[in-house]
Amino acid sequence: MADEExxxxxxxxxxxxxxxxxxxxxxxxxxxxxxxxxxxxxxxxRSKPPNPHNFLRAHEKxxxxxxxxxxxxxxxxxxxxxxxxxxxxxxxxxPIQGLQAEKDFVLANKLEAMLAEPPRSQAEAxxxxxxxxxxxxxxxxxxxxxIREERDYLQKIEEQRRQTDEQPSREKVWRVGMNSV
Numbered sequence: 001m002a003d004e005e006x007x008x009x010x011x012x013x014x015x016x017x018x019x020x021x022x023x024x025x026x027x028x029x030x031x032x033x034x035x036x037x038x039x040x041x042x043x044x045x046r047s048k049p050p051n052p053h054n055f056l057r058a059h060e061k062x063x064x065x066x067x068x069x070x071x072x073x074x075x076x077x078x079x080x081x082x083x084x085x086x087x088x089x090x091x092x093x094x095p096i097q098g099l100q101a102e103k104d105f106v107l108a109n110k111l112e113a114m115l116a117e118p119p120r121s122q123a124e125a126x127x128x129x130x131x132x133x134x135x136x137x138x139x140x141x142x143x144x145x146x147i148r149e150e151r152d153y154l155q156k157i158e159e160q161r162r163q164t165d166e167q168p169s170r171e172k173v174w175r176v177g178m179n180s181v
Contacts, residue, residue, distance in 0.1 A: 039045060127133055
């Protein structure tokens with residue numbers, strides 16, 4: 001009956017997946033109670049391991065120079081004799097009032113401007129008035145000379161080729177004569 005023609009034979013049959021094999025289980029126990037020996041694979045350590053809290057810092061091994069003797073004696077202008085900076089002014093303290101300079105800056109600037117030499121104008125140079133204007137540069141003459149020499153050399157070679165092609169050489173004549181004998 002299965003071989004008979006039927007509309008149900010067109011419908012694909014569901015694929016049945018084969019059952020999974022049972023999970024692999026080793027015959028050996030999971031834990032091994034072997035004692036761990038220190039340095040069993042690589043051998044004993046020849047030096048002590050470094051302390052992680054005592055590591056090398058930047059520029060630690062560089063030699064330190066002693067401060068110069070004159071630096072100890074020198075007192076900076078903004079420091080007082082104790083070596084400390086001047087204290088920050090209090091909130092209510094203001095700048096010292098009534099200080100005036102003896103110099104009249106406006107008048108000084110006027111006098112300085114009148115006595116100064118006038119700046120030289122940097123007008124563009126007139127190239128047509130220069131002595132080398134209109135002359136060919138020297139390097140162009142040397143380049144033109146090289147080109148002429150090369151052209152003459154090529155013409156000379158071409159002439160020699162034409163002469164050798166027009167006049168048969170002695171070897172050519174001798175070979176032609178030998179072939180006819």
